Amino acid sequence: MKIGVVTFPGTLDDRDAARAVRHAGGESVALWHNDADLHGVDAVILPGGFSYGDYLRCGAISRFSPVMEPIIKAAQGGMPLLGICNGFQVLAEAHLIPGALTRNHELHFLCRDQKLTIENTNTAWTSSFTQGQEILIPLKNGEGAYMCDDETLAMLEGEGRIIARYVGENPNGSRNLIAGITNERGNIVGLMPHPEHAIDSLTGPSADGLGFFTSVLKALVK
Amino acid sequence: MAKIVVDVMLKPEILDPQGKAVAAALPRLGFTFATDVRQGKRFEIEVDGDPTPAQLADVEKAAEKLLSNPVIENFTVRVEK
Amino acid sequence: MAKIVVDVMLKPEILDPQGKAVAAALPRLGFTFATDVRQGKRFEIEVDGDPTPAQLADVEKAAEKLLSNPVIENFTVRVEK
Amino acid sequence: MSLDTVSKAQANPDSSQPFAELGLKPDEYARIKEILGRRPTSSELAMYSVMWSEHCSYKSSKVHLKQFGDKAVKTDALLVGIGENAGVVDVGQGYAVTFKIESHNHPSFIEPYQGAATGVGGIVRDILTMGARPIAVMDPLRFGPADAADTRRVLPGIVAGVGGYGNCLGLPNIGGEVVFDETYLGNPLVNALCVGVMKHSDIKLAKAAGAGNLVVLYGAKTGGDGIGGVSVLASETFESKGPAKRPAVQVGDPFVEKVLIECSLEIFAEDLVVGIQDLGGAGLSCATSELASGGSGGMKVQLDKVPLRDPSLSPEEILMSESQERMCAIVEPSKIARFLEICEKWDVTVTVIGEVTDGNHLEITWNGELIVDVPPRTVAHDGPVYNRPLAQPAYIDAVAKEIIKVPLPTTADEIKATVLKLAATPNLADKSWVTDQYDRYVQGNSIQSQPDDSGMVRIDETTHLGVAVATDANANWSYLNPYEGAKLALAEAARNIATAGAKPLAVTNCLNFGSPEDPGVMWQFAESVRGLADGCLEMGLPVTGGNVSFYNQTGAVAILPTPVIGVLGVIDDVRTRTPMSFDRAGLDLYLLGETENDLAGSEWAYMHNQRGGIAPTADLQREMRLIDLLVAGRTKKIFSAAHDLSQGGLAATLTEMVLRYNTGATVQLDNVGLSLLSETPGRVVVAIDPAQTAALTSEAASQKIALTKIGTTGGDSLVINDAKISLVELRKAHTETFPKLFG
């Protein structure tokens, strides 16, 4: 199974995401922002970082990169697509998922080990977890507060589209402690914390993050 | 050479932590004038000559598509001398 | 209730990475109107009633002390209705 | 202003020039005239003035820094020594590692965010320039009193700047220091360290060899920022009465630097450069003169080709500009096409601005007119050298006579109150408020970061080879005795490497001092350098590079002498490192090393406003045996945990250990007050499984290191004799200080 990992100028966690794919047993394929070709991949990850410096709004500029066109098309057709951190922001800017990511309420970049509960295991990226499972993975971002209007929030809650929630104190001011959401179909997931940094307890707080990557490999086999 | 200014502010219903932080810092420095503070972005765009209506329409489009995120922000466009 | 607006922009000789990023992105989206873009901050300060001269003088002080760093930034203060 | 050219300089040899405004002394100006055989052009004057500034020429420190070479140990591990952008050390398996610290103190006081950010940006480019991929950063910081109003302005800005830049580059922050003292109030210290890794064959040097090769400038466009910054901001006190100079601060663009790193690494991988230099202090003046003098000396540069952000800049300003995120490479003509192609891929501005020539003239033209014609060595290396007067300051003898009088706890209540008070004092309190603003996970190779003794990164995913880095300075001890203080900082940094089981390999340093024109400060500096050089020689560690920052003072008051020492170590398998603490009950706790009455310069004395006494003497032989013991203990799997003792003594070490994995401990101490609070160097607490008792005893005996069993692990409290402190209470004291101070 081939998983594409996109590099925009300013992307930082691309190598980590590729490593996580390999650890999960998949093959990672590097995708370049300026290349409007998916090179036959079965799924795509938009990794974390500061694409284009994130100067305007996070993800606002990268969503217009040439590679995004085929990605958006394929994802609308059901291809699994995971946006982590900056990738989540790109998904929101591209309106592939509702809402927006805004400045952390404490106004600081925050890097810490974060507990999450997995609340929806029916997506392409979460099927390896059990409903309600608590996991520990790094959170690191400056603009991670998930915002949307009340209607959208009610819809997300009602349809079970919140896939992960922060446990304990709200780290960034996200509405309803949202850490990650999915689209209606369950193939697109946006996640603020970083599972790719938690695939091995030697370099991360746990190996809990691996589940996201094994999930998609399972989903693709089906 | 004219300057087109685009102001982008968070929608009133969206929490503005930066504005809140400024509002909280002012009284600590002895400034008591503010009842509320909101912080937004200001873009100064330079164009050659006086902006044409077509250019201004383009700026509106760019403001909507790129400079702001309509999910959380409002914007205004105006010409400044 | 009046609104005092403080605009804070990087001094012209100071590098503005944010403005540069926007200026570079616009033509990629087909927008060709801009010869230069600078990005700054806009503060909207609400005060009770019409601002008094003393309040405005205070806003100037706050703008210099808190809202901007005079080493790299300029600011303007004005009242908006 | 009309263009000043070489021919005009020859025609009007006596025109008066503003050399003093540029920071040059009359005799320095006279020397320039002597070198050139005429007055310099205004562009030449600009170049000499920035390059001969204290910051670039090391004119006050050179005579002392020589010792690092003279006393150096012979070692094959050193692949590139002092003099290049950063030293390079062999760490085995074909890998080489480069690391260096630099200061950005003065700019960070004026504009905390940008000052700190560009400090990180600068040191990262130094590392990149060696041909290495930067893999981690660290940030030793010093501030005025934690509760001072200006500290509340400066600290959050500096922390946000370090984080803002480093995070955006994708470099994990793996450690640093946050220390408060009133002498830093008007002069905070921002030191930044970067580590990079490469293969031996990838090492790059700053030299322009081969006539006909092209001089290529790439990266950001040149603007007016930081002009004069190098000579003004880095070398003068703020109160200096001289003419007001442009206090321009540079603004960094970390995104451009990130792209520059990836672009450069791709260029290096294809072996497209002959020599390379980053543009830091003194900008193009430095890069062109250093590259030229690193080669045969000849270079022609067309300055009007430099891409400008601000088209109104004069040639003098272009030469002096310190715009960030620029690099200068020497490229063979046959490789230039590919070079340009890679720059285009990364959308990096690139311009050929000149070529290497035969001979030894650096010639710079502006629209065809010759404005600089100098022997580059005279600019880059033959700057003035001062043998500044030095004299032991009077305070030294006075403080040595002071007897430390501090309360020492004896009862359970007193012990508890003391431990809680130490845990909460800003110098020892939990630094998460700071470090949580730094990405420590990016690149996926971070093995240790704060609050561990050292930062550790894996450099090979297959073999698990890794490096560890620690920085330390104890300015309180350096104040009492700068010679011993430097040795003790070296020992502490090395020990912080060894507690994890890594082997110390090499040293870098950042020497932060007051004004070199003050003989007392100069003496502190000379003594510190002598101490560090002697210490490195004794420990067999080469100094690979460093940085000197003078004029750190407010008015007549200098900062405490603050030599920040960085030590790099290597570990063959990061999976086997010894963690700094324990996460299970039933382990035995031992203290390695003896505790003497060492309260002088201790945190406890500091908290009681006692700054005098006699600093401990470094026993480096014992430190080296302790290091051997720690490394052997790791390879023989004796230790479950090891953590060193430094500021705050055993009380601080136990606090940090029990809180690390939320596992308590019970210890029994004789002479409990001194045992908890003394800061005798050369001590480590280790936790072992009782089954390892014999192994530990025999290792300690063979290294002649005193071994004392002090307790056991387990429970939800730290119990010291009769005092019981719950971990909840201890954690609260330790963690609430920073959020309370800084919001």
Ligand SMILES: Nc1ncnc2c1ncn2[C@@H]1O[C@H](COP(=O)(O)OP(=O)(O)O)[C@@H](O)[C@H]1O
């Ligand atoms: N400015 C900083 N940046 C990153 N890490 C820091 C910083 N300050 C302190 N730390 C980390 O916090 C921990 C405790 O610091 P410190 O008490 O100074 O250690 P030590 O006494 O062992 O030198 C160490 O891991 C150190 O690297």
Ligand SMILES: [Mg+2]
């Ligand atoms: Mg330590």
